[in-house]
Amino acid sequence: MRKLTPTIGAEIFGVDLSRPLGNQQFQEVHDALMDNLVVFFRDQKMTIDQHKDFGRRFGPLHVHPNAPIAIPEHPEILVIKADEKSKRVAGEEWHTDVSCDLEPPMGSILHAIEVPPYGADTLFANQALAFATLSPGMQRMLRGLDAVHSARDAYSPKMQGIHDRFEGMTVTTSEEANVTQVHPVVRRHAETGADTLFVNQQYTVGLDGFWPHEARPILDRLFAHATQDSFTCRWRWAPGDVAFWDNRAVQHMVMGDVTGHRRLMHRTTVAGEAPIPAR
Ligand code: SIN
DSSP states (O other): EEEEESSEEEOOOOOOSSSSSOOOHHHHHHHHHHHHHHHEEOOOOOOHHHHHHHTSSOEEEEOOOOSSSSSOOOOTTTTEEEETTOOTTOOSBOOOOOSSSSOOOOOEEEEEEEOOOOOOOOOEEEHHHHTTTTHHEEEHHTTTTTEEEEEEEHHHHHGOOOOSSSTTTTOOOOGGGGGGGEEEEEEEEETTOOEOOOTTTTTTTEEESOOOOHHHHHHHHHHHHHOGGGGGGEOOOTTEEEEEEEEETEEEEEOOOOSSEEEEEEEEOOOOOOOEOOO
């Protein structure tokens, strides 16, 4: 294993994800994920079924509530793609996958099928560190707060016109995306016990019990704090690479520098539980 930075990310060597993981190998991957929050494997030749089997080793698979199903036989595979005409790629804003769900996913596994020669790297940020580096006063205040999450600014009908302008992306918007969920601003990681900041720019739309004009400056400050460079690592993709991240402790984003090249990624998402408040 090789750490990418002192704070987040590690590359794992010698694991073939196309084969079922034995108990010891499973434990090693699991522990590396808990310690490093995102782990990477190079040159994996797994099929879609093998990708799903790897994900299921960590829990039942989650199906994205809003994204269209691109491969009808495999609704658990979220296809993220850009082509020569694309001006953007999905996931360009810092986010935690589907934090607008009642039970947001525990983890996500992204397999690079086709990648551009440069550009569209993915960045990951450590949200335990984001919380730990706030002042004691700020930590105390945040522990008492709940945030409102919704996919309305990504997948609700008001966004359809924007999606239509970006060729290469198929997004179907729906009224269901207007549903909101309330989650603690600080959650306790169910396995490591770490307290993590759980708000993100894409899905967190307010603070429960606050006027919007009161919540906005607090959230904007937290978004900026949580994604500062020293909490992050950055992965430059090659075909066959796999990234597996822990959504309970990580935000991520793809760099919006698509350059007229094709990019095709398959993602499975492992189901999670309702966030545990860290009061
Ligand atoms: C995602 O947001 O899950 C996708 C990130 C990427 O395509 O690099």
